[in-house]
Amino acid sequence: MFLSIGHVARDEFPDGAHRLGGTALYAAATAARLGVPTALVTRVGPHEKAELARACVGLGIDLRALDALVTTTFVFRWDEAGKRILRLKARARGIALRDVPDDLRSADALVFGSIARELAEDLLLGETARVSVLAAQGLLRTWDADGTVRPTTWDHAERDIRAVTAVVLSEEDVAGDTALVERWSAAAPVVLTLAERGCRVYEGGHPGAALPAYPPARMVDTTGAGDIFAAGLAIALGDGRSLPDACRFANAVASFGLEGPGISALATRDAVERRLG
Numbered sequence: 001m002f003l004s005i006g007h008v009a010r011d012e013f014p015d016g017a018h019r020l021g022g023t024a025l026y027a028a029a030t031a032a033r034l035g036v037p038t039a040l041v042t043r044v045g046p047h048e049k050a051e052l053a054r055a056c057v058g059l060g061i062d063l064r065a066l067d068a069l070v071t072t073t074f075v076f077r078w079d080e081a082g083k084r085i086l087r088l089k090a091r092a093r094g095i096a097l098r099d100v101p102d103d104l105r106s107a108d109a110l111v112f113g114s115i116a117r118e119l120a121e122d123l124l125l126g127e128t129a130r131v132s133v134l135a136a137q138g139l140l141r142t143w144d145a146d147g148t149v150r151p152t153t154w155d156h157a158e159r160d161i162r163a164v165t166a167v168v169l170s171e172e173d174v175a176g177d178t179a180l181v182e183r184w185s186a187a188a189p190v191v192l193t194l195a196e197r198g199c200r201v202y203e204g205g206h207p208g209a210a211l212p213a214y215p216p217a218r219m220v221d222t223t224g225a226g227d228i229f230a231a232g233l234a235i236a237l238g239d240g241r242s243l244p245d246a247c248r249f250a251n252a253v254a255s256f257g258l259e260g261p262g263i264s265a266l267a268t269r270d271a272v273e274r275r276l277g
Helices: 023-033 049-059 121-125 157-162 178-184 225-238 243-257 269-276
Strands: 002-005 009-012 018-021 038-043 061-066 072-078 084-090 107-113 129-135 141-143 149-151 166-170 190-193 199-203 206-211
Touching: 002 023, 002 225, 018 023, 018 049, 023 038, 023 049, 023 061, 023 107, 023 225, 023 243, 038 049, 049 061, 084 149, 107 225, 129 225, 157 178, 166 225, 178 190, 178 199, 178 206, 190 225, 190 243, 199 243, 206 243, 225 243, 243 269
Parallel strands: 002 038, 002 107, 009 072, 038 061, 107 129, 129 166, 166 190
Antiparallel strands: 009 018, 072 084, 141 149, 190 199, 199 206
């Protein structure tokens, strides 16, 4: 079984449209499309709960929705150079170990999907799965009084990293500071995603070889690519693949996510294996 834990997000766009997102949802959807029995533990507000439930039914995801007054909401906009700027409009309360049902605490693979510092310390440190991957972007975010999201330091990074099997971060998450990634990788492997260049594994305080990306059939939407990668990585590690092989599998899985908006283009395992060649 695959378990995904973290806030679902309501993503709002300049044209007035919105879409459900967030690492936890992207990861759960990825696992479900790959044919893995999947559960999602999240908080969602009353306005988005029915929409999320319909999406999970369609994908075959076992949704365990925790009560929330609001859904964590991000407002998206882009500057003249095409750089994405986020504003945190609303935030649900956090998720702790006590919020994870007992019947989900023995997953084969787990993704912790942090988007807004919502994961409690005891959740990360608790024993909840055989293989766990932390998608840590939310731990490197803070926000101003108006909600503008900006980078920050990761408190207790080494402690959190030691508690999981591997960590996934992007170049943007660490502002290109690979020295920081090297230091963190002394605690557990850290995989740095490199957009169209693939990824690089850091272990024992040192960088390893870069693993190339798989070109998508078309480029439509890069949102969630790292989250999809994290799910592919966790599943492959849970299957017993080596870390480099798991990263290759995750690169292939993530390439399909680029081919359509949101979770619409996620691939089956057969399609992924064909792309792997």
